[in-house]
Amino acid sequence: MRVAVVGVGYSGFNANTPDLHWKEIMFEAAVRAYEDAGINPRRDVDSFITCAEDIWEGFAIFDEFVPDQLGAVLKPTCTICGDFLYGLATAYMHITSGLAEVAVVEAHSKASDILTFGEVIKFAMDPIWLRQIGNAHPYYFAALEMAQYINECCITEEQIASVVVKNKNNARLNPSAPYGGKVGIEDVLNSPMVFDPMRKIEIAPRADGAVVFVLANEEIAKKLTDSPVWLKGVGWWSETSNFDTMSFNAMYAAKAAKMAYKMAGITNAAKEVDFAEVDDRFAFKEIQHIEALGLSKRFETATLMVEGYFDRNGELPINVSGGNLGVGNLLEATGGQKALEVVLQLRGEAGKRQLSKAEVGVAQAWRYIPTASGAVAVFGV
Amino acid sequence: MAVGKKDISCPPEAIGTPIKDEDLKKGKVTYYEDYPDLRYAWTAGQAISRFLNELKKGRLIATKCNECGRIMFPPRIFCELCFKPIDDWVYVKDTGVVQTFSISYIDPDARPLPEPIIVAVIAVDGASPKMGIMHVLGEVKPEDVYIGMKVKAVWKDEEEREGAITDIKYWKPVG
Numbered sequence: 001m002r003v004a005v006v007g008v009g010y011s012g013f014n015a016n017t018p019d020l021h022w023k024e025i026m027f028e029a030a031v032r033a034y035e036d037a038g039i040n041p042r043r044d045v046d047s048f049i050t051c052a053e054d055i056w057e058g059f060a061i062f063d064e065f066v067p068d069q070l071g072a073v074l075k076p077t078c079t080i081c082g083d084f085l086y087g088l089a090t091a092y093m094h095i096t097s098g099l100a101e102v103a104v105v106e107a108h109s110k111a112s113d114i115l116t117f118g119e120v121i122k123f124a125m126d127p128i129w130l131r132q133i134g135n136a137h138p139y140y141f142a143a144l145e146m147a148q149y150i151n152e153c154c155i156t157e158e159q160i161a162s163v164v165v166k167n168k169n170n171a172r173l174n175p176s177a178p179y180g181g182k183v184g185i186e187d188v189l190n191s192p193m194v195f196d197p198m199r200k201i202e203i204a205p206r207a208d209g210a211v212v213f214v215l216a217n218e219e220i221a222k223k224l225t226d227s228p229v230w231l232k233g234v235g236w237w238s239e240t241s242n243f244d245t246m247s248f249n250a251m252y253a254a255k256a257a258k259m260a261y262k263m264a265g266i267t268n269a270a271k272e273v274d275f276a277e278v279d280d281r282f283a284f285k286e287i288q289h290i291e292a293l294g295l296s297k298r299f300e301t302a303t304l305m306v307e308g309y310f311d312r313n314g315e316l317p318i319n320v321s322g323g324n325l326g327v328g329n330l331l332e333a334t335g336g337q338k339a340l341e342v343v344l345q346l347r348g349e350a351g352k353r354q355l356s357k358a359e360v361g362v363a364q365a366w367r368y369i370p371t372a373s374g375a376v377a378v379f380g381v
Numbered sequence: 382m383a384v385g386k387k388d389i390s391c392p393p394e395a396i397g398t399p400i401k402d403e404d405l406k407k408g409k410v411t412y413y414e415d416y417p418d419l420r421y422a423w424t425a426g427q428a429i430s431r432f433l434n435e436l437k438k439g440r441l442i443a444t445k446c447n448e449c450g451r452i453m454f455p456p457r458i459f460c461e462l463c464f465k466p467i468d469d470w471v472y473v474k475d476t477g478v479v480q481t482f483s484i485s486y487i488d489p490d491a492r493p494l495p496e497p498i499i500v501a502v503i504a505v506d507g508a509s510p511k512m513g514i515m516h517v518l519g520e521v522k523p524e525d526v527y528i529g530m531k532v533k534a535v536w537k538d539e540e541e542r543e544g545a546i547t548d549i550k551y552w553k554p555v556g
Contacts, residue, residue, distance in 0.1 A: 024427055042464050115421055
């Protein structure tokens with residue numbers, strides 16, 4: 001059985017949203033997705049799935065707060081404690097198992113509601129083993145990984161800078177990307193070294209927004225639209241929570257991609273994938289993730305980056321939307337924004353940033369520091 | 382009639398060796414304490430901002446859906462049953478009827494309260510049936526509270542109000 005994306009909606013993405021409550025952001029995204037799909041959620045949806053982490057929200061049992069603004073009152077609803085792409089995997093299972101014909105997936109970020117962001121991230125660290133070590137902002141976790149990775153792969157400062165330059169400039173063509181800019185290599189190299197070897201501009205700033213997808217089985221999808229986008233494969237994987245024993249080579253992304261590619265029947269990703277949206281919440285992560293997704297070879301990725309291979313007019317465009325460096329860190333909606341961009345590109349609805357060849361696209365998200373977990377989704381037309 | 386051995390006796394609860402406060406103080410239990418500094422500021426948004434600002438003025442406001450006709454309190458910008466944006470804002474009264482209540486004797490840390498707190502859900506006059514507010518009752522003895530009792534909001538003085546649900550001190554019986 002095939003599963004299709006028949007509707008997408010989003011709200012944002014903005015650096016701050018002082019005028020709206022997070023429920024109102026969700027409502028806005030949901031209304032747009034249902035309108036796009038041409039469905040009535042009160043009548044047509046069999047399963048609602050949201051992706052949320054209580055600690056980002058600031059209150060517990062988030063699933064209890066979901067139904068009203070999604071049209072899910074007195075309907076089957078559940079919450080996945082993870083990124084949007086994990087929600088897609090769950091919706092896929094609900095549909096292929098026959099539990100649901102139409103399923104909705106939602107994820108959001110109201111990161112601007114969090115006052116002590118560093119402390120909230122620290123809450124994810126083992127309280128006995130890791131949390132008490134030093135009092136630096138936990139962004140250093142990413143820098144530790146970066147230091148090892150760039151050393152292993154001989155990646156230079158300029159190569160890392162070229163990721164920032166590409167994504168910030170890509171974002172200038174995306175009206176939903178608040179952090180775009182005409183940034184050059186020099187601008188990046190002049191950015192303060194805040195977590196040596198990581199510069200401030202290499203860290204994706206936070207953003208608010210919500211993403212809602214409507215998925216359906218093949219029969220319903222063909223009734224709703226002449227041009228469905230198929231969810232061809234999903235995968236998710238975790239390494240270990242032990243920071244001291246992680247690979248620091250994004251094994252989670254490599255394994256999740258392997259799982260998703262197998263489902264999608266992809267044997268040579270570098271050739272078969274037309275474009276990808278990968279997690280770049282720290283600039284070096286983009287290089288690491290491209291490699292893990294098998295889109296280029298180890299030791300060659302950074303060189304290809306500088307050569308423009310991953311540019312929007314390059315051989316294999318990566319993060320045409322601007323990525324997290326351009327759109328922002330959307331917490332659990334990160335994979336949602338990536339999947340959204342893939343769907344818009346596949347539909348030919350990406351506006352000024354529309355790619356000429358877009359038939360197979362990949363979305364990938366990491367569960368952020370301090371994790372070595374993540375998910376991958378493959379879409380096609 | 383039950384078969385088999387019948388003289389099995391079982392204590393009403395398991396009796397073990399409780400951990401005493403001094404065991405913890407003397408370090409007989411290995412543990413680590415942490416007090417995370419997690420702080421948030423939730424923007425109230427369109428519906429609740431209006432609601433809170435009206436509280437400051439001593440008024441209760443609700444929203445209306447013309448499709449199902451419900452007057453929804455507390456207000457929201459969408460009707461969750463019809464799944465459409467609301468059509469209107471309407472004031473409701475600061476009187477209502479006790480729909481359910483609990484006389485609560487214990488605080489969140491499981492210690493006895495000096496005086497019981499009477500928590501109640503109040504169906505507010507002017508809103509659709511069973512739409513209302515969870516709050517506390519005052520100026521009433523616990524034994525006198527009943528479901529269906531008519532109550533009225535007792536507000537803080539105007540200069541003390543800050544646009545919070547606690548701008549209403551409590552609800553007291555009327556009539």
